[in-house]
Amino acid sequence: MTYGTADPGDEGAGPKSTLASTVYHQLRDDLLRGVLETESKLRVEWVVSRYGAGASPVREALNRLASEGLLGRHDQRGFFLMPVSAEELDELTRTRCWLEERALRESIEHRTGEWEEQLVLALHRLARAQRRLPGEPSTNNPDWEKLHRAFHRALIGGCRSHWLVGFCDQLSDQASRYRLISQHGPGDERDDLAEHRQIAERTLDGDADGAVEALLNHYRLTAAMCMARFSQDGDPKATAAKALRGRK
Structure with missing residues (x-):
């Protein structure tokens, strides 16, 4: 696989x-x-x-x-x-929340010094990166995208199951397509760095319930922003095509 x-x-x-x-x-x-x-x-x-x-x-x-x-x-x-739809986004978000909750709880339960260091480093690198390209406020910085992915991977990397991490990677790939749409919709003013810091801080404090709550809220907010865009434009498929074409 x-x-x-x-x-x-x-x-x-x-x-x-x-x-x-x-x-x-x-x-x-x-x-x-x-x-x-x-x-x-x-x-x-x-x-x-x-x-x-x-x-x-x-x-x-x-x-x-x-x-x-x-x-x-x-x-x-x-x-x-693969086509996009509001229904698939809902299913994708629910499934991602189920799996990453388990992966995060397992990582916190089996925490090691090395895992904590990797998470702190991933957050530090993400915080130093510019999310948008200079002069192109609607275009994400490819370097930020890589660091963003690295942060979320580090977060669950201590779960001791390469199968679980692998499934989470696949869902992350699918979710990233929808996130491209959400950045063009209402709510672009979200403080994503603050969200990531809250997730990391609660994780490093060993607050499993709080960390899971912050992570799931982070994913659900992204999904809600996508849904708002779908609702605004009426046709999810047309919305996705328009938004993605705008990235070229």
């Missing part, structure tokens, strides 16, 4: 696998950043042209992304971006 993270064996693979891995990471990054339009078809020929790779490694990369749920696949008709 794959979880949407880099495979340790990629570096030692042959040329074909290495190229497929390169295409996979480039395409995955574009998917999560909203570069590609929602529900657009991803024909092999188009991907070959865009990423400058052969058909074989491209198919391998597309199949890998489909196995992770980031792409859909029609028999004999190729690949497509």
Whole structure:
């Protein structure tokens, strides 16, 4: 099973696998950043042209992304971006809250000095990064995105279950697509750094109930902002396509 993270064996693979891995990471990054339009078809020929790779490694990369749920696949008709909807967002948020609550409680229960240090460092790095690109207030800074992901991974990294962390990674990938929409909706004035600090402080204090409450509220607020955008524009799919196109 794959979880949407880099495979340790990629570096030692042959040329074909290495190229497929390169295409996979480039395409995955574009998917999560909203570069590609929602529900657009991803024909092999188009991907070959865009990423400058052969058909074989491209198919391998597309199949890998489909196995992770980031792409859909029609028999004999190729690949497509998974559609977004208010219903899926609700289910996604509920499931993510269930799993990350368990992962966070386990991390706090089995806390170590190394885990605490990693969490403090992840928060420090996130706090020093600019969320938006200079001169582009509607565009997230790719470096901030990486640090944001690292913070949430560090938060649950002490749960002692690579399976649980892997499932949480997959849900994080899916949720990031919706977060691209929410930043264009009402409530952009949220103090996300304060939210992350509260989560970290309660976690480091060993306040499992308080940490879980802060984390789940953080995710639910993002979901609510997405829902507000859906409600404002009427059609979730049209809203997503419009917002994602605006990121190009």
